[in-house]
Amino acid sequence: MSNHRNKPSPNGKRQHKSSTRTYSIPDYRLEVPDYIVRQVRSGDEFRYEVEGDLNTPVPPIRDSNYLSKQQCIEIYRYMLLNRRMETALENLYKQGKVVGGVYFGLGQEACSCASAYALDKDDWFAPMIRNQGSLLVRGFRASDTMMQYMAKAGSPTKGRDGTSHFGDIEKRNMVSPISMLGDLIPVLSGVALGARLQGRNIAVMTYIGDGGQSTGVTYEGINFAAVQNLGLVLFIESNLWAYSTPSEMQYQVKDLAERAIGYGIPGVIIDGTDACQVYDAAREAVERAHGGEGPTLIEAKMMRMKGHAIHDAADYVPKPLFDYWKKRDPITRFENYLVREKKWLSAKENADLIAEVERVIEEEREIAVNSPMPTPESAEGGVYCEDGCHVIKPKYGLPKVRTTKSSAGPKQTEAAVHLK
Amino acid sequence: MPQLTYLEAIRQGIWEEMEKDPTVFCLGEDIGIYGGAFKVTDGFIDRFGPERVIDTPIAESAIVGAAFGASLTGMRPVAEFQFMDFIACAMNQISNMVAKTHYLWGAPAPLVLRGPSGGYVHGGPFHSQNPEMWFVHNPGLKVICPATPYDAKGLMKAAIRDNNPCIFLEHKYLYRRIKEEVPPDDYIVPLGKARIARAGRDLSIITYAALVHTALEAAGALSKEGIEIEILDLRTLAPLDQEAIVQTVRKTSKVIVLHEHSRTGGIAGEIAAIINERAFDDLDGPILRITGLDSAVPFSPPQEHHYLPQVADVIEQARKLKSY
Numbered sequence: 015m016s017n018h019r020n021k022p023s024p025n026g027k028r029q030h031k032s033s034t035r036t037y038s039i040p041d042y043r044l045e046v047p048d049y050i051v052r053q054v055r056s057g058d059e060f061r062y063e064v065e066g067d068l069n070t071p072v073p074p075i076r077d078s079n080y081l082s083k084q085q086c087i088e089i090y091r092y093m094l095l096n097r098r099m100e101t102a103l104e105n106l107y108k109q110g111k112v113v114g115g116v117y118f119g120l121g122q123e124a125c126s127c128a129s130a131y132a133l134d135k136d137d138w139f140a141p142m143i144r145n146q147g148s149l150l151v152r153g154f155r156a157s158d159t160m161m162q163y164m165a166k167a168g169s170p171t172k173g174r175d176g177t178s179h180f181g182d183i184e185k186r187n188m189v190s191p192i193s194m195l196g197d198l199i200p201v202l203s204g205v206a207l208g209a210r211l212q213g214r215n216i217a218v219m220t221y222i223g224d225g226g227q228s229t230g231v232t233y234e235g236i237n238f239a240a241v242q243n244l245g246l247v248l249f250i251e252s253n254l255w256a257y258s259t260p261s262e263m264q265y266q267v268k269d270l271a272e273r274a275i276g277y278g279i280p281g282v283i284i285d286g287t288d289a290c291q292v293y294d295a296a297r298e299a300v301e302r303a304h305g306g307e308g309p310t311l312i313e314a315k316m317m318r319m320k321g322h323a324i325h326d327a328a329d330y331v332p333k334p335l336f337d338y339w340k341k342r343d344p345i346t347r348f349e350n351y352l353v354r355e356k357k358w359l360s361a362k363e364n365a366d367l368i369a370e371v372e373r374v375i376e377e378e379r380e381i382a383v384n385s386p387m388p389t390p391e392s393a394e395g396g397v398y399c400e401d402g403c404h405v406i407k408p409k410y411g412l413p414k415v416r417t418t419k420s421s422a423g424p425k426q427t428e429a430a431v432h433l434k
Numbered sequence: 435m436p437q438l439t440y441l442e443a444i445r446q447g448i449w450e451e452m453e454k455d456p457t458v459f460c461l462g463e464d465i466g467i468y469g470g471a472f473k474v475t476d477g478f479i480d481r482f483g484p485e486r487v488i489d490t491p492i493a494e495s496a497i498v499g500a501a502f503g504a505s506l507t508g509m510r511p512v513a514e515f516q517f518m519d520f521i522a523c524a525m526n527q528i529s530n531m532v533a534k535t536h537y538l539w540g541a542p543a544p545l546v547l548r549g550p551s552g553g554y555v556h557g558g559p560f561h562s563q564n565p566e567m568w569f570v571h572n573p574g575l576k577v578i579c580p581a582t583p584y585d586a587k588g589l590m591k592a593a594i595r596d597n598n599p600c601i602f603l604e605h606k607y608l609y610r611r612i613k614e615e616v617p618p619d620d621y622i623v624p625l626g627k628a629r630i631a632r633a634g635r636d637l638s639i640i641t642y643a644a645l646v647h648t649a650l651e652a653a654g655a656l657s658k659e660g661i662e663i664e665i666l667d668l669r670t671l672a673p674l675d676q677e678a679i680v681q682t683v684r685k686t687s688k689v690i691v692l693h694e695h696s697r698t699g700g701i702a703g704e705i706a707a708i709i710n711e712r713a714f715d716d717l718d719g720p721i722l723r724i725t726g727l728d729s730a731v732p733f734s735p736p737q738e739h740h741y742l743p744q745v746a747d748v749i750e751q752a753r754k755l756k757s758y
Binding site: 170171175180181183189190192193194197202203204207208211212218230231234235238241242396398399404406407408415416 | 456459486490491493495496497499511527531534537541
């Protein structure tokens with residue numbers, strides 16, 4: 015490092031000497047899309063246009079290094095549940111039963127479900143608005159999310175918040191998301207810090223979009239996890255559109271996984287529509303976390319296949335881009351993989367599985383619809399944790415306290431900051 | 435009983451809680467080997483180790499986020515802000531994440547966010563602010579502003595044990611200026627209970643933190659003129675001790691509210707409204723406000739002096755109200 019500075023050469027001119035460092039960002043994709051989205055003028059209007067090769071063949075699913083046949087089928091089932099639940103929500107919206115909008119994870123089901131599937135029971139997670147599949151994997155019911163959208167008394171927040179904005183610190187280890195982007199990252203890092211003080215290295219998984227990663231708190235949170243070596247597993251869901259803004263206008267690096275270099279942590283790129291790639295990257299990151307090896311950044315490439323929310327027709331998205339990614343639908347591809355390629359599911363077993371999922375969603379929909387609206391007065395109370403409402407105790411056991419020789423009390427030094 | 439400064443009392447409060455409860459830990463900028471910019475946590479790292487006395491990056495949102503996350507696992511973090519002015523950098527975490535968490539999804543967040551606030555030290559616009567109202571207007575937070583070493587220790591211990599997020603504002607003017615006997619025992623001062631700092635019959639001054647001492651000095655001078663001032667030290671602005679406010683109004687019928695922070699939207703307006711609602715018939719004069727100006731806190735000493743309430747202002751307004 016000391017040789018980094020330029021030294022004068024014998025002839026008096028400064029000799030420019032530099033060393034080059036290289037970093038590797040593993041890219042597990044079996045296809046690297048080659049296109050860009052630009053703003054172009056078209057007559058009197060500006061619009062987005064896609065330029066590049068959009069006729070490449072759909073890549074195969076990469077075989078998992080870890081997943082068994084049974085586990086693949088289970089993830090597939092969660093992905094089906096995820097999609098059918100959102101279809102049910104869309105219908106409930108059309109029937110006027112939803113308060114506010116509906117947010118979809120269409121095209122992102124592999125990323126939501128296979129990532130959460132890689133967590134162990136004691137690990138924690140926090141979803142983003144589109145990770146409604148993660149909730150199902152971690153044991154929440156479809157009716158929980160449906161009741162949130164319908165603002166029902168039976169919803170996890172008893173009507174006080176909607177969408178996937180709920181949590182559970184007792185059983186399912188989930189931190190409730192808020193609408194502001196990036197704030198979950200330091201919070202999840204803090205969860206890992208708390209667990210480590212109690213003697214446990216746990217994995218803490220959360221997500222951020224290619225839009226949300228632009229926030230300052232994203233940097234603060236990842237950097238905190240990096241310097242403290244905490245088991246953060248951060249999925250950057252590069253789904254190309256942040257509301258209506260394409261990723262080209264969100265950042266200048268080629269791939270967001272490159273940001274990992276700047277944080278001093280490992281970063282990988284995966285195909286977010288390939289459940290096996292998602293799981294394998296997540297599992298390796300979770301195992302690093304359990305081993306006390308610190309955070310991992312996983313960039314999952316895919317596309318948001320609907321608008322920002324149900325009101326948004328996404329007509330700013332160039333149609334060829336939709337066509338390109340529709341061919342890469344995570345469920346269709348995984349279904350082909352399980353039924354045709356691996357023959358782990360017969361056509362009949364697959365049909366039975368789909369029918370079972372539809373039955374479950376219908377039952378869940380019934381529960382949600384039949385839950386009453388909250389009373390007006392239930393808006394009151396619960397602002398503070400009052401006496402007796404919670405017992406605070408360390409979740410993983412009482413921290414072991416270091417015994418030092420220093421038995422003296424605090425020092426009595428002068429103030430370092432001298433203000434008059 | 436040992437004499438402790440306000441700063442030493444805060445330090446002792448945190449120290450005792452860390453000795454007693456292994457779930458308590460500290461995090462913040464420069465709090466470890468350096469002991470904090472004001473040396474509140476000096477010696478802590480030697481006793482409790484770097485695991486429990488964590489030097490963080492300069493990243494206020496990460497500090498609050500990490501403290502909150504740790505609290506969800508049952509820890510009781512105490513996070514230091516080098517100056518409370520900088521807590522603005524973490525406002526989203528505090529307002530949208532931490533404050534709302536119990537109301538929205540029933541998760542308690544037992545954490546303390548502490549640091550120096552307040553003026554009279556020529557700290558300039560970014561090292562003199564009194565940001566308490568930013569937090570009073572965020573339901574779910576407790577806002578604590580001690581005036582004495584005894585209260586500073588007892589309120590700190592109560593804040594650490596409380597199951598809610600507490601904003602603990604330490605008045606930096608008081609850190610090493612005031613001293614009193616502080617019991618070396620394990621005691622707490624309950625949150626949400628005001629105290630009578632001086633009993634009097636003629637008029638009430640409702641205030642807190644450094645201005646309690648300003649009010650006491652003014653009351654001493656006014657006593658020589660035969661005006662007996664009652665001083666109510668609020669101790670916490672959220673929860674606000676409405677009963678104590680109503681009682682002092684019933685006793686004296688005349689009220690001055692005194693605070694450092696800017697006038698508009700200040701706690702004085704809220705207190706005046708409470709008196710209006712609950713003790714209007716007991717009033718025998720207008721409720722007066724003595725406050726900071728509606729501007730940033732200026733740097734230059736003559737300007738800062740003009741901005742901040744002074745003993746002379748209190749004496750003048752008290753005389754005026756007494757003769758109303």
